[in-house]
Amino acid sequence: MSRIHDVGGMQGFGPVEQEADEPPFHADWEAHVFAINRALIGRGVYNLDEFRDAIERMPPQEYLASSYYEKWLHAVTTLLVEKGVLSAREVADG
Amino acid sequence: MGEAFGPGDLVRTSHEDPQHHTRVPRYARGAVGTVVEAHGDYPLPDDRSRGLPAEPQPVYTVRFAARDLFGEGDHAVTVDVWQHHLRRVDRSEQESDE
Amino acid sequence: MSSEHHGPVAAVAARVRHVEALLEQRGLVDATELDQALEAFLTSASPANGARVVARAWVDPDFRSRLLANANAALPELGLSMGGGLQEQRLKVVENTDHTHNVIVCTLCSCYPLALLGPSPTWYKSESYRSRVVRTPREVLKEFGLMLDPSVEVTVWDSSAESRYMVLPRRPDGTDGLGEEQLAALVTRNGLIGVAAV
Numbered sequence: 001m002s003r004i005h006d007v008g009g010m011q012g013f014g015p016v017e018q019e020a021d022e023p024p025f026h027a028d029w030e031a032h033v034f035a036i037n038r039a040l041i042g043r044g045v046y047n048l049d050e051f052r053d054a055i056e057r058m059p060p061q062e063y064l065a066s067s068y069y070e071k072w073l074h075a076v077t078t079l080l081v082e083k084g085v086l087s088a089r090e091v092a093d094g
Numbered sequence: 095m096g097e098a099f100g101p102g103d104l105v106r107t108s109h110e111d112p113q114h115h116t117r118v119p120r121y122a123r124g125a126v127g128t129v130v131e132a133h134g135d136y137p138l139p140d141d142r143s144r145g146l147p148a149e150p151q152p153v154y155t156v157r158f159a160a161r162d163l164f165g166e167g168d169h170a171v172t173v174d175v176w177q178h179h180l181r182r183v184d185r186s187e188q189e190s191d192e
Numbered sequence: 193m194s195s196e197h198h199g200p201v202a203a204v205a206a207r208v209r210h211v212e213a214l215l216e217q218r219g220l221v222d223a224t225e226l227d228q229a230l231e232a233f234l235t236s237a238s239p240a241n242g243a244r245v246v247a248r249a250w251v252d253p254d255f256r257s258r259l260l261a262n263a264n265a266a267l268p269e270l271g272l273s274m275g276g277g278l279q280e281q282r283l284k285v286v287e288n289t290d291h292t293h294n295v296i297v298c299t300l301c302s303c304y305p306l307a308l309l310g311p312s313p314t315w316y317k318s319e320s321y322r323s324r325v326v327r328t329p330r331e332v333l334k335e336f337g338l339m340l341d342p343s344v345e346v347t348v349w350d351s352s353a354e355s356r357y358m359v360l361p362r363r364p365d366g367t368d369g370l371g372e373e374q375l376a377a378l379v380t381r382n383g384l385i386g387v388a389a390v
Binding site: 174 | 282284299300326327328329330345346347348349350351352353354355
């Protein structure tokens with residue numbers, strides 16, 4: 001089934017918003033999500049294709065409303081639970 | 095798995111709209127393009143994302159005319175496609191599309 | 193409105209700290225390792241790398257040929273590589289000429305030559321850029337201030353597999369007297385992506 005991430009050619013998204021002198025991460029938590037994901041893939045907890053798949057499985061409305069690293073966080077927590085590394089309850093009790 | 099292609103070959107991408115992860119963008123499904131080059135062998139993401147065994151297979155850079163993808167545009171778009179998702183097109187088959 | 197310490201941003205930050213703490217307990221991440229990896233990534237990966245490659249290609253035609261034929265093999269000549277990430281990726285450098293212009297995208301996610309350009313800008317990863325540049329590239333380039341002559345052919349490269357793309361912009365006119373370092377200083381990240389002339 002066509003997934004929401006597959007936006008090439010899709011219409012209606014509006015002008016490309018550019019931010020001058022943009023920092024690589026807009027908050028510490030973004031940098032941590034980036035690093036955590038790399039560490040988990042490096043350790044073989046999941047692979048890059050599974051990671052992309054987890055982002056793509058986000059409900060469309062949530063995908064479009066999420067910032068880039070929010071999508072990453074969603075994928076990381078989804079996979080940690082699906083792979084049995086953490087329980088859903090543990091992740092939620094934050 | 096399919097046959098090997100070389101630069102200049104006419105190929106058509108799969109029409110498949112799978113329920114799983116794939117790297118063929120929707121806008122390039124079923125489109126006819128020209129192979130630019132082979133760019134190495136890699137395991138199929140469709141399988142890797144599902145925990146299935148995936149032997150490396152050729153990936154090709156394929157050039158499409160924008161008009162063939164979107165019905166408009168004077169530019170070209172290239173997409174990198176796994177061999178699994180490509181079939182050779184005969185020139186006669188391509189002409190019958192026009 | 194909401195300060196940094198309340199509201200949705202704080203909630204996400206707390207969630208990340210929580211998950212990281214759980215992973216540390218499991219021995220799957222280490223805070224020091226994370227910091228070191230981040231620092232290594234941010235210091236080594238930068239558009240200055242891509243700019244050096246471009247400047248060398250401008251002054252050395254043989255390097256340019258090698259770069260266009262096999263970019264991964266040419267990078268070590270400048271002490272650069274596409275490694276340092278999860279896996280070494282294939283680099284493809286695509287050259288702008290007086291009749292062709294190239295622009296890079298990853299419509300499906302955000303694939304980007306991190307080693308040579310550093311972290312990608314948010315706009316590159318936006319649905320707006322990803323959806324529009326494959327369909328109406330000239331319109332998008334205009335938004336970036338780049339007007340192409342109608343006779344220039346545009347090619348959009350969608351990074352849908354393991355190759356990462358970088359544009360080799362045209363050397364600007366009137367730069368004959370400049371040395372490599374000065375030439376590299378002319379090259380912008382936007383030029384390496386293809387949304388600027390250089």
